[in-house]
Amino acid sequence: MSETQLQAARAGKITPAMEQVAAQEGQDAGSIRELVAQGKIAIPANPGHTSLAPRGVGQGLSxxxxxxxxxxxxxxxxxxxxxxxxxxxxxxxxxxxxxxxxxxxxxxxxxxxxxxxxxxxxxxxxxxxxxxxxxxxxxxxxxxxxxxxxxxxxxxxxxxxxxxxxxxxxxxxxxxxxxxxxxxxxxxxxxxxxxxxxxxxxxxxxxxxxxxxxxxxxxxxxxxxxxxxxxxxxxxxxxxxxxxxxxxxxxxxxxxxxxxxxxxxxxxxxxxxxxxxxxxxxxxxxxxxxxxxxxxxxxxxxxxxxxxxxxxxxxxxxxxxxxxxxxxxxxxxxxxxxxxxxxxxxxxxxxxxxxxxxxxxxGNQAAIARDRAMAQARKAMDWDAMFELCLDPKTAKAMRAGSPPGEEEVCTMCGKYCAMKLVNEHLHGKD
The missing domain is CATH 3.20.20.540 (Radical SAM ThiC family, central domain)
Structure with missing residues (x-):
């Protein structure tokens, strides 16, 4: 009879599924194994689901x-x-x-x-x-x-x-x-x-x-x-x-x-x-x-x-x-x-x-960094970066395309009166 993820973890083994979860989360595989062993992380991964890329659920994970x-x-x-x-x-x-x-x-x-x-x-x-x-x-x-x-x-x-x-x-x-x-x-x-x-x-x-x-x-x-x-x-x-x-x-x-x-x-x-x-x-x-x-x-x-x-x-x-x-x-x-x-x-x-x-x-550092990157992209008027960083790029792109601005770097909410554009020009001297 094969081992479950829990049984493997308790035996001190790091499974491929644990390694994949660790890579997704940016964490150490040994730490994932320890929490699986305690039951505080579950990795639902039936070996019969052959198309599966495992995900972890539980303490310390996203x-x-x-x-x-x-x-x-x-x-x-x-x-x-x-x-x-x-x-x-x-x-x-x-x-x-x-x-x-x-x-x-x-x-x-x-x-x-x-x-x-x-x-x-x-x-x-x-x-x-x-x-x-x-x-x-x-x-x-x-x-x-x-x-x-x-x-x-x-x-x-x-x-x-x-x-x-x-x-x-x-x-x-x-x-x-x-x-x-x-x-x-x-x-x-x-x-x-x-x-x-x-x-x-x-x-x-x-x-x-x-x-x-x-x-x-x-x-x-x-x-x-x-x-x-x-x-x-x-x-x-x-x-x-x-x-x-x-x-x-x-x-x-x-x-x-x-x-x-x-x-x-x-x-x-x-x-x-x-x-x-x-x-x-x-x-x-x-x-x-x-x-x-x-x-x-x-x-x-x-x-x-x-x-x-x-x-x-x-x-x-x-x-x-x-x-x-x-x-x-x-x-x-x-x-x-x-x-x-x-x-x-x-x-x-x-x-x-x-x-x-x-x-x-x-306190998830990857989540915090993503929001910070979005703020920086908005300040730089970098629309490609904004679309890449947002949770729903498809909808964001469609909304912008459906209401094209007169000036490329802004949107139609404020147009030439865009607060960020004006302050960039006058506070930081950026054209």
Whole structure:
């Protein structure tokens, strides 16, 4: 049986993936190995994903951005899914997740794995639910064998990380019931398991058979992304007993995964008031032993429909500054429709802005140097350098081309009254 990144790190070995992450981050490979060994950095890198260029997530690394892709029962075009993946990669996503629930799910996932050089994640219970309903059964009829067969299949195909809602236990559901939430459960996987447990009066098989899950993940070096199935779906539900009880369980499951040589990330809440974001990050890091934290947003208001990517970026910047390691994007169509390629591109760029702002606040020297270089390029009126340095050169170039100035070195905002041009001329004597 092959070693996982975690097992190799604990044995004192520096793997090629660790060397690649170190080169990307401008760090020493030995330091990366040490933090992988401690579980504070995860490198999702299934050996079966042959097109992968690994990325690291966790302590001391740049904040990473994930883009969710995937079809739905109402919209399942493989061509569009390939376009969405291309848009995510062009915009600079560090990872993608295939959340398809419509069409040929295996073909969709294999397409993403073949085309993606970044880590690919899934939520296996989606495929299990689609398959049982296609057979005329209901979601409450999913069996443990249905679920673990899908997990084994996806792991063998090369999926790098999997969201599994192991902390949605019967006890957590009782906390949910007594809490009196407004939005109850908004996680799709969390809702499947909640309904299954209520209907069958049995424990969550992902929790009850956790060792079986660990065996599969260790065999294929799949990183567990321990999902927040009871994440709040509105500000009023944030940081309640249901959410925190699940997080406590995930902390215990993190230690068990590490003991089995399996890498772990912890998923965090979706809707959180601005004043609770930092507390949520501190709580996760404490309860889950410093494991990498992967947050959806968080969205800091419930009323930004059509602009939820902005609400996400505000919360994401604060969460990452407080210690979150991995930001899951939100697109402008969140809560409204399945995103298309343009939504994907805009969502990734907006979340990358949040990640970069957090990197600066966290003292990342490469991020700080990039902003300083941009300031110098602006002072020099060097448009080529400005386009090269900005996070979205394509949009920046198109905006400038669409409104050409009368004088080449300025833009049409100020024209000949450009403050920087005037001061360059009179303070520094530059023509």
């Amino acid at each position: 904040v990473k951005v994930n883009a969710n892709l995937g079809s739905s029962p109402d919209r399942c075009d493989p061509v569009e899914e390939a376009e969405k993946l291309a848009a995510a990669l062009e915009a600079g996503a560090d990872a993608v997740m295939d959340l398809s629930t419509g069409g040929d799910l295996t073909a969709m996932r294999r397409q993403v794995l073949n085309l993606s050089p970044v880590p690919v994640g899934t939520v296996p219970i989606y495929q299990a639910a689609v398959e049982v309903t296609a057979e005329g059964r209901g979601i409450i009829d999913i069996t443990a064998e249905d679920l673990f067969r899908v997990i084994e299949q996806q792991a063998a195909e090369g999926v790098d990380f999997m969201t599994v809602h192991c902390g949605v236990t019967r006890a957590a559901v009782e906390h949910l019931r007594s809490e009196g939430r407004i939005t109850d459960v908004v996680s799709r996987g969390g809702s499947f398991l909640t309904c299954w447990m209520l209907a069958n009066e049995q424990e969550n098989p992902l929790y009850e058979q956790y060792d079986r899950l660990l065996d599969i993940c260790q065999k294929h070096d799949v990183t567990l992304s321990l999902g927040d199935g009871l994440r709040p779906g509105c500000l009023a539900d944030a940081t309640d007993r249901a959410q925190v009880s699940e997080l406590i369980t995930l902390g215990a499951l993190t230690q068990r995964a590490w003991d089995a040589g399996v890498q772990v990330m912890i998923e965090g809440p979706g809707h959180v008031p601005l004043d609770q974001v930092q507390a949520n990050v501190v709580l996760q890091k404490r309860l889950c032993h410093g494991a990498p934290f992967y947050v959806l947003g968080p969205l800091v208001t419930d009323i930004a429909a059509g602009h939820d990517h902005v609400a996400c970026a505000i919360g994401g910047a604060l969460a990452a500054w407080a210690g979150a390691d991995f930001l899951c994007y939100v697109t402008p169509s969140e809560h409204l429709a399945l995103p298309g390629p343009n939504d994907v591109y805009e969502g990734v760029i907006t979340t990358r802005i949040a990640a970069h702002a957090a990197d600066i606040a966290r």
